[in-house]
Amino acid sequence: MEALSFAPPPVSEEAERVRAEVRAFLKTELANRPPFKKADSWNGADPAFSRKMGAKGWIAMTWPKQYGGHERSALERYVVLEEMLAAGAPVAAHWIADRQSGPLILKAGTEEQKQSILPRIAAGDCYFCIGMSEPDTGSDLASVRTKAVKADGGWVVNGTKVWTTGAHIAHYMILLCRTAEPTANRHEGLTQMLVDLKATDGVQINPIYDLAGQHHFNEVVFRDAFIPDSAVLGKPGDGWKQVTSELALERSGPERFLSSFTLLVELVRALGPDPSPAAKIAIGRLVAHIYTLRRLSRSVAGMLQRGDDPAIQAALVKDLGALVEQEIPEIARQLIAAEPDTKSTSDFVAVLAHTVLNAPSFSLRGGTREILRGMIARGLGLR
Amino acid sequence: MSDMRDMFVETASRLFRDYCTPDLLRAAAAGSFQTQLWDAMVEAGLTKAAVAEDAGGSGAELADALALLVPAGANAVPAPLAETLIAGFLLGEAGVVVPDAPLTIAIPRPGETLRAVRKGDGWLITGAVARVPYARFASGGVTVIAETAEGPLLAQVALADCKIAEAANLAHEPRDDVAFNEAPAQAAKLTTRQAADVYAMAAAARSAQMAGALQTVLQLSVQYALERSQFGKPLGKFQAIQHNLATLAGQAAAATAAADAAIAHAEHGAGSIAIASAKARAGEAASIACNIAHQVHGAIGFTAEHALHFSTQRLWSWRDEFGNDAFWELKLGDQAVAAGADGLWAMLTAAA
Structure with a gap:
């Protein structure tokens, strides 16, 4: 039963050295960041912070030096990510570019694409968004309708993307679109393109406010937008294959179980030095869960480092992680009586409010719970 | 993961699979000790895996020896293998010769006491420990950690010197109350290992057995979902069933x-x-997984005839042995509170 196989996470002394460095950096860097902001970690965009991380060599850590990377191990990178998230650092600006867009360009991009874009990502200067979902395409990704029609020297694109996180701050979108009519195999005829959002006519970015009133995602409308041939990523028609390998990178990281960690920290603070046994048991249970998730997630990082394809394992970690992330606010509100209020002067109350409002997204973004369980079921041989 | 572990686990898995048939498991549940199974384990060097080679063992690291308990749990091995491995490790470490016969460990839990006093060259043990695994069959002796004025004492007590009141867990594995009334220690060594430390070692062992049992529960459930058809298609083709089995797989993996x-x-x-x-975590996983497994299996899984209960009854028992979920969660909660809000993350990463 392959789906169950999680090799013990590799041990890395270098990674532990990096951990100490990152902690020291964050201690001064985040000294005045309020918990309410920390709770926003990988939704909190701060280009100045991203550039500092770039200067430290903490973006593009595993990429070749010739493209601005640092040729460090996946485990060192993992440590940087988890330390940033646990501390609530504002890493959103470069997060997607570092996690999946850059690696995708590295794998499928032309030499020119690599040289022009990757060093800027590594410097913390160039941000990406993901053009997958559409108004009629959510979990059923192969049904995308945004269409690119061949023209002289490029493609003319029409269609609409939605839930595009960070499109309003991103320099590029990696657009998944249809370049050939669907055949019996719906996975054929899809292509990814690098859209320069700052310099392409016919691209309109409209904010979509979430239920908390936050502006993270957007609607991106393409009206006869011209994308040059040089911006096609990989081969036309290879879009599906590229997207699925990209999603494995999206699903197993520490952001998949640390979304509510700031609330757990504030809960422990609010409970004080002598909580009831019941409260200690509830906290201890969450410690056991996070300890275990961290081990599973690091195991996947080890598999990625070895070049395995841990798609099923990544889905499994994300499914388990979201359950715990969503449970933390429920447990917190049972242990401390408080009416959630994002404007509260109490750190615990404000962070609780923030986490309650964001929790529904934890099992939607990056693959819904239902999609993930379907993938696991396939791994079990049931479909 | 060492080569030693791979070799051991492979050998053990094959042996357990060959021996632990439903018939053998039923005979064990009816109360008889499975001598052939035990002798085969002895022959393969499994029972003394964690005993140093010069003390007659296989000389594996304790972690490599305890890894045997995953396939043991998967096959519901009806023998005190976990207890014998731990007793053997402790005795071997103390330089005591370890017998081939089954051993068990009587470790006082919170609220129980075992005391030892010197008598001549030796020690006398007094006290009681409830629900000691396979005590009635521990012909190699009962290994205890007793309190003395000089610190914890590791001692070996002959079965004949123990008073046994037989009881069993839900899977009919012997869990006997053992009383010691000035019982002479056959071998005794002062040790730095506290009873609570050995209790934790046993909890680690049960976790490994539970992981194995959960893998079997998953495998049986997937297999049944593929074989059993209703409404014209296998159960496993229904999305509701697929998602439940995916949840079960997640619990087993965790x-x-x-x-x-x-x-x-x-x-x-x-x-x-x-x-x-x-x-x-294993305790919580067991509760969720057994629910799903029985739901998927329907009525047939609820029968004495079907093999599912060999695993689920063990899981329902093991989750409460050597500390239930809350017992260990309270310990973790205590440590989290001591680490404090700003030390919580460092505590989690240091423990890796």
Whole structure:
């Protein structure tokens, strides 16, 4: 039963050295960041912070030096990510570019694409968004309708993307679109393109406010937008294959179980030095869960480092992680009586409010719970 | 993961699969000790895996020896293998010759006491420990950690010197109350290992057995979902069933990863975050997984005839042995409170 196989996470002394460095950096860097902001970690965009991380060599850590990377191990990178998230650092600006867009360009991009874009990502200067979902395409990704029609020297694109996180701050979108009519195999005829959002006519970015009133995602409308041939990523028609390998990178990281960690920290603070046994048991249970998730997630990082394809394992970690992330606010509100209020002067109350409002997204973004369980079921041989 | 471990686990898995048939499991549940199974394990060097070679053992690391308990749990091995491995490790470490016969460990839990006093050259043990695994069959002796004025004492007591009141867990595995009334120690050594540390070692062992049992519960459930058809298609084609089995797979994977960490930390004692996490996590996983497995199996899984209960009854028992979920979660909660809000993350990463 392959789906169950999680090799013990590799041990890395270098990674532990990096951990100490990152902690020291964050201690001064985040000294005045309020918990309410920390709770926003990988939704909190701060280009100045991203550039500092770039200067430290903490973006593009595993990429070749010739493209601005640092040729460090996946485990060192993992440590940087988890330390940033646990501390609530504002890493959103470069997060997607570092996690999946850059690696995708590295794998499928032309030499020119690599040289022009990757060093800027590594410097913390160039941000990406993901053009997958559409108004009629959510979990059923192969049904995308945004269409690119061949023209002289490029493609003319029409269609609409939605839930595009960070499109309003991103320099590029990696657009998944249809370049050939669907055949019996719906996975054929899809292509990814690098859209320069700052310099392409016919691209309109409209904010979509979430239920908390936050502006993270957007609607991106393409009206006869011209994308040059040089911006096609990989081969036309290879879009599906590229997207699925990209999603494995999206699903197993520490952001998949640390979304509510700031609330757990504030809960422990609010409970004080002598909580009831019941409260200690509830906290201890969450410690056991996070300890275990961290081990599973690091195991996947080890598999990625070895070049395995841990798609099923990544889905499994994300499914388990979201359950715990969503449970933390429920447990917190049972242990401390408080009416959630994002404007509260109490750190615990404000962070609780923030986490309650964001929790529904934890099992939607990056693959819904239902999609993930379907993938696991396939791994079990049931479909 | 060492080569030694791979070799042991492979040998053991084959042996357990060959011997632990439903008939043998039923005979064990009816109350008889499975001598042929035990002799085969002895022959393969499994029972003394964690005993040094010069003491007649296989000389594996404790973690590698405890890794045998995953396939043992998967095959519902009806023998005190976990207890014999731990007793053998402790005795071997103390330089005591370890017999081939089955051993068990009587470790006082919170609220129980075992005391030892010197008498001549030896020690006398007094006290009681409830629900000692396979005590009635521990012909190699009962290994105890007793309190003395000089610190903890590791001692070996002959079965004949123990008063046994037979009882069993839900899977009919012997869990006997053992009373010691000035019982002479056959061998005794002062040790730095506290009773609570050995209790944690045993919790790590149960976590490994639970991980194995969860894997079997998953495998049986998937297999049944593929074989059984209703409304014209296999159960496994229904999305509701698929999602339940995916949940079950997640619980089995989490318990397995946690157990893996626990056995690597088995010697780290009562304060080990890995062990506490594993036993608590396995307990929670067992509850969820057994529910789903029985739901998927329907009425046939609820019968004495079907093999599912060999695993689920063990899981329902093991989750409460050597500390239930709350027992270990309280320990973790205590440590989290002591670490404080700003030390919580450092505590989690240091324990890896």
